[in-house]
Each structure stands twice: as structure tokens, then as C-alpha cells.
Amino acid sequence: MINSLFLISHSGDIFLEKHWKSVISRSVCDYFLEAKEKAGDPENVAPVLQTPHHYLISIYRGKLFFLSVTQTEVPPLFVIEFLHRVADTFQDYFGDCSEVLIKENTVTVYELLEEMLDNGFPLATESNVLKEMIRPPTILRSVVNTLTGTTVFAEIQGVIEACVKLTGMPDLTLSFMNPRLLDDVSFHPCVRFKRWESEHVLSFIPPDGNFRLMSYHVSSQNLVAIPVYVKQNISFLETGSCGRLDITIGPKQTMGKTVESLMVTIPMPKSVLSVNLTATQGTYTFDLTTKVVLWDVGKLNPQKLPNLRGSISIQTGSPKPEENPSINIDMKIQQLAISGLKVSRLDMYGEKYKPFKGVKYVTKAGKFQVRT
């Protein structure tokens, strides 16, 4: 299935190669590098490329390209999913998936790749199985169950991340107060599908360590309460080379919880030269090369709403931008799952000891975009 894997840095340097079948010369990457050059933005490189003798399937993660080479028919998603799993494993082992870390741990990386594939077919991809065979460089473990929830436009997409460190073969059952909320779910393979279908409880024997127990989606019918509102006014004057910007953000329905790490990103049109703004709270930066205004608000204070206003100057002679920039908002609300999903209880069977249990709710804005 997968013949070879090449890791290529953002700049196009091939810094690791691994072959599971006969060696394929790294010159095959030239096709990819060419396509990358053409695409400009690394996100725009087609994940599947055809060359005269090979097919190149790649992903872009952590400013790295994972480029796999195959010679025969294979479901592309199979390879893509696997490559992401490789990146996940690196992240799990080294804390992050970056060129520096991979270079530092070449031998471990190589051993991992050796175990993960046999003759190009996935062999062991579960992190707990791998960790039994290859020791990770550092061991970071904590004993909590984590729940997070995030909003996306008018829909909620959430995940339940679990961190389990229990001895023996515990059989866990996690039940929710309001499982009906969940519209669409996908599970870690340890979860028993049948049990979920019949009783709407998550029954599973967990693997050790961190893993994503479940991802869910709350249908848009249960209308999503967007926790903040944005009042904005961005305008470019028809004549003269300037414009005005005025943004205010206020809390809407946060159920008494504070909105934290509020961050506003505004990608300005290319013709914008500079901005001159004042923020009532937090700091803002303007990146001259990417033309992005980044406003780090911090905590949202409901009594005194943060505001950012000022003028924008545009390159003289260039026409008025047609499109107003969109405003992207990032934030976090601790101790609140915006979806309203609540864990009712977690039971353990099969083992005698009493485990420590804990749950943490977090809401994060995923792709909160305001079209102006």
C-alpha cells in the first residue's frame, strides 16, 4: 500500500525517508516540490498527485509535509488518515510534531515508523500499543477526564478527550444527562457501538493514556447560543486613501461564566498600508507582510466592553477594496460546555479499586467568522 514516506520541511528540505518495500529514490519528491512551488500556499498543494510511475499522497501538518509514495490503487483516505495518525503519534511522543523534534528523535521516529507499517500496511497505530514496544522520550501523565466543547458558526462540534491511567482491565461506562442532544457522533474503536445505539451510554475498556473517546456534533436545530456578539463597522472611503474601523465585543449568553483568551483576527485587504487604532482593552498588532490585525483582548469584562477603533490607511492610488475583511474570533469559556452536554456519571466495573474521577468542560471558538 504505502511504499515509502518522506518528511519534507516547509522550505522543501527532505530530512527523513523510510521505505517499506524496495527503495524509491527521493527524486520522486521533485514532482511534489514542483507542485508545491506552483501552489504557493502549502495548503493548496493537492493531497494526491500523479507522477509517471508513482502516486504521491501527502498531508501538511505542523509546517511539515508527510509525503507517502504508492504504486498501486489504494483508498486515498486510507493513506491520509494513516499519515495523520503518524503525526498524532509524533505529537503524543514528543509533545509536538515539528521538524526540530523529529530530527532530535530520528531513531525513535524510525522505530515507530517500522512498527506502524509492515510492507506498507498499517500494523500498530494505537498509541498505547506502540508505547509498549517503543518507550517515549518523556512520560507525561495526569489523571483526569477531560471534556471540551466548541462552537462552529451555528453548529457545535465537540470532542471528549480522555486521559485514563488505571491498572488492570477496567470496564467503564460514561453516561450523559442529555444524550439526545448529540446529533452525530464518532467513536474511538474501544467504544461498544451497540451499547450506544441501544442505551446511549458510552461503554468501553479504555486504552492507557490520552485518547479521543468521542467526537460529536450537535444539530443546528437545538439552536446554538453564541456566547458573544460583535458590533462592527469597517468602511473604506470612496475617495482618499483611508478607512475607518470600529469593533465592539460583548457577552451574550455565558451563564455567568467569563469569556477568556478572547482574540480577534482581521485579515486586511492587500492594499492596506497601515492601521492606527486604539484598544480600550488588550493589545493589538498589525503584521505588515500578511496584513493581519491581531487583537488580543484577554478576559471579556461585561461591565466595560472592549472596543477597538481607529483609521486604516490605504496605498494611494489603489482602488477601494471591494470586500470588507471578515473578523475571526477565538475565545475560551471555562467550566461551560456551550452545547449543554453534561456528564451524568462514570462507573467502573471489573476492577476493585476506587478510581479518581474528574471532568472539565471547556468551550472554544473554532472558526468563528463574522462576515462584514
Added chain:
Amino acid sequence: MSSSSAFNEEKGGSSSVGEPEYGHDPASGGIFSSDYKRHDDLKEMLDSNKDSLKLEAMKRIVAMIARGKNASDLFPAVVKNVACKNIEVKKLVYVYLVRYAEEQQDLALLSISTFQRGLKDPNQLIRASALRVLSSIRVTIIVPIMMLAIKEAASDMSPYVRKTAAHAIPKLYSLDPEQKDQLIEVIEKLLADKTTLVAGSVVMAFEEVCPERIDLIHKNYRKLCNLLIDVEEWGQVVIINMLTRYARTQFLNPNINESLLEEGGGGEKTFYGSDEDEDEDEEEKEKKAEAAAMAKRKPYVMDPDHRLLLRNTKPLLQSRNAAVVMAVAQLYFHLAPKAEVGVIAKALVRLLRSHSEVQYVVLQNVATMTIKRRGMFEPYLKSFYIRSTDPTQIKILKLEVLTNLANETNISTILREFQTYIKSMDKDFVAATIQAIGRCATNIGEVRDTCLNGLVQLLSNRDELVVAESVVVIKKLLQMQPEKHSDIIKHMAKLTDNIQVPMARASILWLIGEYCEHVPKIAPDVLRKMAKSFTNEEDIVKLQILNLAAKLYLTNSKQTKLLTQYVLNLAKYDQNYDIRDRARFIRQLIVPTEKSGALSKYAKKLFLALKPAPVLESPFKDRDHFQLGSLSHLLNAKAGGYQELPDWPESAPDPSVRNVEVPEWTKCSSREKRKEKKVEKPFYSDSEGESGPTESADSESDSASGSESGSGSEGSGSASESEESGEVSVSEEDEGEEEEKKTKKRELKKAVQESESEQSSEEEDRKHERKMKQRKSDSESESDEEEESESESSQSESDDSESEAEVRKKKKAAESKPPSKPVKKETKKEKKEMSLLDLDDFEPAPSPQVTPVNNLLSNSLVTDLEGLSLSEAVLSPATIAPSSALKSYELLHRITGEGLSVEYCFSRQPFSPDANMVAVQMQFTNSSTSDTKNLHMEDVKLQSGMRVKDFPEIESLPAGETATAVMGIDFCDSTQAANFQLCTHTRKFFVSIQPPVGELMRPVFLTENEFKKEQGQLMGMNEITEKLTLDAKCRNEHAIVQRVTTAANLSRVPCGSDRECSPPVPPPEHPVHRFAGRTVTSGSLVLVTVATREEGAAQLTINCEKMVIGTMLVKDILLALTQ
């Protein structure tokens, strides 16, 4: 250089062994020197006694390999450590070995013994890893060792080792494809494994080594379905993809009713609408209508196994693994009934929230799906809205999906969304959006004007790319109704002053030229401007200027003659030969000279022909002939190793192949199970009943009368005719049977004494004659009309009524067919008791039943009688003897034979001089006025291997007399004809004898248990299964037995012989008939099973080692049973 400096640092930190003098050498490159130096110290470390040093060295070597540096010269030093005790070192040595073994084959052999030892280790992990490394060493010499290791590991106790064995199979296959057969055996064995760990890996091996051997899956199908949910994710993907293909070969299209109804509905309409049409057409239509009617009557019922697959894959839509979700989605798309496919939409939409690469692949597949099943994704329209942060390729795919989803109800929403996109800063995306608007406009008539207006507004956009793209799209839209939009064309004409994008300029010019009549004033002016700038234009623009000039010249030559000449002259000296050619071509066409050919008359027609509007199509149209989710689908080109997704079969192959064999000792319980299955019977019978008519409607070789008589009362003429003829033949049959009875009785008395065939054949002749007369009178009484209908259907073979017609024709018109042609056509259907003669060779036991039973005899009586005979310890041979009439074939026609006519039949008796020969009995009739002398055969021409034993010469055949002779032919189990010359004292005739496949065998006696045992050994490729609908006259046991034994020289296997050991069971409602025989030459078993079902449905299974014989026999028996 950066990496080399990294090495130096590393080295400095890890070891103190340094030889700086190499580094000082100015002639050698830095990298080389450091490489050489490092290798030396690595060797030293590897040779040391300390594991820590070895480990350090190996780590550095592996790091080199990872970076793509060559470390092959270290091979001898590394391979020594293959037996190292330290597991860490060992692992890294394995890594090294696998990487370089191919390059250093001889040295690699040194390590083999270590692995061979490892294979015997008590620890399963060591066994597995030894096999893994051993099979990864790509050295051809060790193929036999690998093969042995794989075979052994395949029966290892540990499932993990068995899994490793499965992984090793494709490795060995790629190393040496000649091992395929042996590997298939291992695969077959591992497929039967019941652990989830092995399942995924072995199916993977199956897909790489022998994806065509779908028969290996039958027995494991249900198990795979049930295990699926517990198999690891990657295995799930492979299994699901494979099962998709499997299901396409084994089950019926669940949506067949829909498509049939649609088709049939249309057919019916035309049928009623054109009653006065010619008969031929009518017949076809009728068939169609009938098929539709059948489809309506018998709704499609899904095979339970098909349902099992759908049910067991559905929960996997919730897998976290995108590849699994996609695999299930494609399975549903390709296999599920239309109403159920919808469930995949939600899961696919979920994948859109994943990584952009996943989105990319999923959107491609969704795009293909939305073309076929738009409704499925409509509720999720908003999920395909585009965010400004999406990568361009994702944006364009989403746009594609949105366009596909557009319909009358949602178009306004979509267009509003498109409006936003046009403002985007991503210009490629804007261009794609404009294209999308164009497509929406062509697909949905209501919004065409709105779209057009919107696009015209875009013409004043500041961005040239946007304008250019709009022009191109507007051009396409205008072509649909140009007369309405002359002002738009005018507007566009003005654009030529500003717009610079060549494609857009070319489009505008083409538009003006094409519709110059709508803008008569502007067009010449545009040409004038273009003539001015001609030399500076791009090639595509120049070509269009030429076109414009030519068109204007033809419509408005007064104003544009000179301009056109000027442009043509400019083009004549252009650098581009296309343009020069075009100019030359146009000049000849439009400017009339004395030399110009006849074509110039048609210039106007050529240039101003009405051009069809272009169809704006999705690039994803028809892509679903590739299996969705596959690489080939994504690339829209067949990738290497891609397995085509087969079309649904016309009729479902035998579902019982998936029944898992039950060991002999549990026979009783299996019996119960079989009973349980009977409850499910309606499933089978319905689906079969459904498949029957479809088949007859589609296959042209089937005779019209066959399908009609099957379908019963149809009001139209020809159907009733054939029915009539059907009845006639039945009544004849009855008579014949009664006769049979009598003769049988008579003969039974004689049976003991009569052992010579001569006598019996005489008798046969007598009867033969009698019947001829009878038949003649029968046919004469039939109406002329009937004759017509029969002659129409006379192409088809060996159909009762039809062969009759043939006889009649011969009798009446005495028209001659070329005698040299080895016509297989039977001249008549004889009812003969050759079987009784066979009795002589067995033992003279009384045969109380089976053959002579009249149709009137009740079914139960027959079975009762049979039960009786079965309860006897000694089985009466009569039950197994073929009890059919013999067909005789014409060898030489009276006319061509100048008075001598010869017929032959297969007497079905052992040919005593040579047991491997088929006895052919020939009957010579001299109807001339003079005697024929010295009848003998000569000049035998045979295919290799075939042999013939001549019949004894007939000295003299007086006029009006008849003689018989027997010859033997060894056909070598093939239906090749035996050609020879038949000589008389005056003439020679070329004749040939071609045996029907059914005559190439002789009956053997088997008990039911023996039969089943033999059948179990002839599965897979040796088994052929067909479903059929029994002819209405052939629903009882007797008729079936008779027809089968007529078609082939087989003996009946008494059923229920195992009843002795089980409590008495009432006769089954749907009996299974079994027949057995051996081919004459090679003695291969031929096993025939006819399992009846409800309403005349039945399933015919033939197991025979000789596949050719099997396939031919299926055809023959099928024909015999359905007509």
C-alpha cells in the same frame, strides 16, 4: 552541508575517536572524509563487547539511513550483530538489514539461520518478528525458506504470528510471483481463521495476490461480515472494499425494480401506441412490457446475505477513522437500495470538519454522489458553504457540490451565496464561481435571465480576470437564445477596447461573428478595429478575427469586403502556421474565383450553420463507474492494480455457496437448519422468479415462445399461438408416455433374455415410424398461422414446438439444407425406452416406477414409490437408469444423399469394444430406387486425441430398406465434431457427428451421501449455478427427472437415503433432485443438482472438474427445463 555539520557535532559529542588528518586533506570533500572516518569508528564500536557502544553505533547508522545517506558499506559489521542478545540493538540491526539486504544479497544470507532459529522460539513475539524480518529481506534465493516459514506460521497457535504470516504473503508474492498457487492455498487457509486479528491482514493479502478468486470468499462471507466490527480499523477498510466487489458479483441490484419499471413503463406505452406495427417489433416490446409486468408482480427481495452486509457495516459510519467511514459510504452508495443510501450523508458531512486533506478527498466523492443522488445532500446544503479561510482547492470542490445541489427551490439561496464569493480576493475561486453560475443558469431555466444579468453586471468589474471569465460564460449562455439578447452582445462589443485577456477577446469576437445579424452596425466596426490590432493579438484571437471576417464577408460583403481581404492578407504572412492555414482555407471558401471548387457555394452553410449550445457539465459526471473512495476515482484514471467494480449480475448466483459446511457428524442438526431455511424460502423463490423474466427479456438467444409460454395468458396473438403449440406438444408427450408404459411392460418380460442391442433397435425403429406418422397428422392439423409464428422463432435450438415445425417443414416442402453442415437439429423427439435396454447391463430387477409415470399421476405417489424403493437395502437400478427418449439427428439428408438418408442417435449403451467410446447408432434408409452397396466410412478427420471405431461395412442396402449399425467415437470429453466420409459404391458424402455435451457421459450410481461428499470436493471454479423458472409443464418431479436425463446421460441419485438413520420425514415440499455421471473418456464426475423452490423457481447446480463440460451442460439442461 548543514546536515554534515550536524554529523560532526554528533560525532564530537559521542565519541573521542577522531582521525583529523583526513579532514585536513584539501583534495577530498568534507563530507567524504568525515563519512569515511565516521564509518571506521562505527565499525570499531560495532565490534566492541559493550552493548551500549553497539547501540550507540546502531543509532547513528539508523539516523544515517533515515536521512537517506548510504551506509551499505557497514553491512558486514552490522550483520554480525544480528544474533546480539540486547533487544534494542537487535531491533536496529533488523532495521538495517531490511534496508540493505537487497543490495548485499550474499552477506544477507549469513543472517538467515538466526531468523530460522527465531521462527521456532517459544515466544510468539520473537517468532513473529523473525518472520517479519525474514519475509522483508528481498533476496530471491530464500524464497523456498520464506514459503516454508509462511506455511508454518499460518498454522501457528498465536493469532499474532498468523497475522504476520498474512502480511508476509504479499511480500513473497512481489518477490516471486510464481509462488502464487501455493500462496493462494495459504490465503485460503487463513481466510478460514476466526480471529479478528488475522482477518484484515489476510484480506489484504487476498487483494494483492488473487483478487480475482472471489470464490474463496463464499464460505467466509458471513464470518467476515460478523467479525467486521471488531477488526482493527485498517483491516475494516480493506474488507469493506473487497466485500463491495464481492456483493456486486453475488447479489441482485436492489434498485433493479426502479430501473426496470422506468424502462418497462416506456416500453408499454409504445407497445400500446403502436398496435399496427410490424410483428417483429411487437414481439420485442412485448417482451419488455412483460418483464416490467413481472417485476411489478414479484417485488425484489434482498438476499439475506446482502442485508447482513449492509446491517453490519452501518455502525461503522460512526468510526473515528475517516477511511472507514468513506469505505462504508461507498459500500452503501454502490450496494444499498436507494431509500437507504441517505444515511451516509450525515457521516460524510461530519468528515468535512476534519483535516483539509480529508475534506479534499471526501468532497471529491460527494461531488460524484451529488450527481446521481442529489436529494441525499440537500439538507446539508449549508455545510458546503465556503469560508474565506478554506484552501482554494477545497473552495472549488465545495462550489462544485453546491452547483450540483442547485435546484429550483434552493437556487436563490445558492445564487445569493455565490454573490458573496464573487467579492473574494482569491481570483481563481472567483473565476470558478462565475463558471458555477453559468452552470446553474443552464441547468435551471427559471434563473437563466437573472444569472445572465448578474454576469453582465460583472462585465463592469474592475478585475479583468472576473470580466474575462464572465465573457466566456456569457458567450455560452447567449448561445442558447441569442435573439433575445442583442443588447448584451452590443455591450460586449464595446468591451473589446478594454479587455485584454485573450480568451475573453476571442469569445467576444466569436459572439459578434456568430450573431452579426443582430448587431449589423457594430460588427463591421469591430472588425475594423481588430484589423488594426491584428498583428499584436494572441493566436486564439487572430483565429477568431479571421472567423469574424469570413462571416461578415458572407453576410455583409459590401461593407467588409476590403477589410476581409486585408485581414486575410495579414494572416497569410503570419508566423503561426495554423493561422496561415486558416487564412488560405477561408479565402478559398468565401472568395469566389474560377478555380474555387464546389464548396464555395456552401460557404454560408459552413460558416453560419446553427451551432448547438454547449452543455456545461460537471467534471464529476459519470465518475461513479470507478469505485468511490478509490485512488482511481480521485484521479479519474485507472490506477495500477485497480479492481473494476463489476456490474450487477442479471440473475443472482447460487446463494447456497455461502452456506458453511457442517461436519458429517452433525448431519441431523444441519437438517434442522435446512428446515429453518425453508421459512426463508420466499426470499429465494421471489428473487429467482424475478430474475427469470429479466433474463429471458434480455438474452436474445432465448426464443420468444419460451418466455411467452412461461408468462401465461397474454392477450396478443403470437403468445396464444405458441401456447397452443405448447399444448399440442404436451398431449403428444402424454401419448408418448402411455406408449412407453406399454412397451416397457412388454420389454420387461423380455428384458432378461435380450441383451443385444440389435433387436431393441429394431423395435425402436418400428416405434419411430409409428410416431412419425402420428406427428405428421398432428402438425398438419395445426393452423397456418401457427406455422408462421414458429418459423419466426426457429433460430433458437431444440425447442419442442419448433423442432416440430422443422420436421413439418421438411416433410412438406422437402426443402434441403446443405448436408455437409453438421446440423445438430433434431428431427423429432422420440420417446424411447433405451433405459430399459440399459437395464440389461445392470441387473434384472423389476423397476416399478419413475419413468413411465404419466403426468396425471400425483406427485405424492411418485415420491411414495420412490421412498419405497429407497427403503430397500439394494437400490433398484431403475431408479438410476436414465429413462428418457433418445433424440436422433440427421447425418445425411435424403436429397443430398441421393436417396440415402442417415440418422444417428446416441444409444447410451456402453460401447463394448472400447469403454472410452460413445456409442453412436446409425440408421440407414435407402429411399432410392436402386440398391446401395458397400456402405462404409473413410477418411476420418479428427481433433487430436479423438478416436473412432468404424461401423462394420454394410454390404448391400436394398431400395426401400433400412439398416442400423453402431460405431464408437471417443470424443475426448469435448464437443468437437468427428468428420468423416460416408462411402457407397458410387459416391462419397462428407458428414460429421457432433455430440451434445450430455452424451459425453455415462451414468454412475451414487448415494446421496456420496454425492454430497463428492460435491464438496468440487466447489469453487468447478461449480456452476444458475437460477431458472421451470416450464409450467415441468414442475413435477417426474418431468424434471425425465427432462434432465433426456438432456444428459446421467443417473438419478436417490434422495433421502440418509433417512434410515433419522426419524421419518414427510416428503419435502421442495425436493432436490440429484443426478450423477462420469465423462466417458476421462471419467470425471459430473454432478447435477436441481433444487426446486416455490412457484416453479429452481436452482440448477453443476459440479464438474471439466469446466467446459459443466458450462455447456448447464446451458443444455437449462434449456431442457425451461422449455
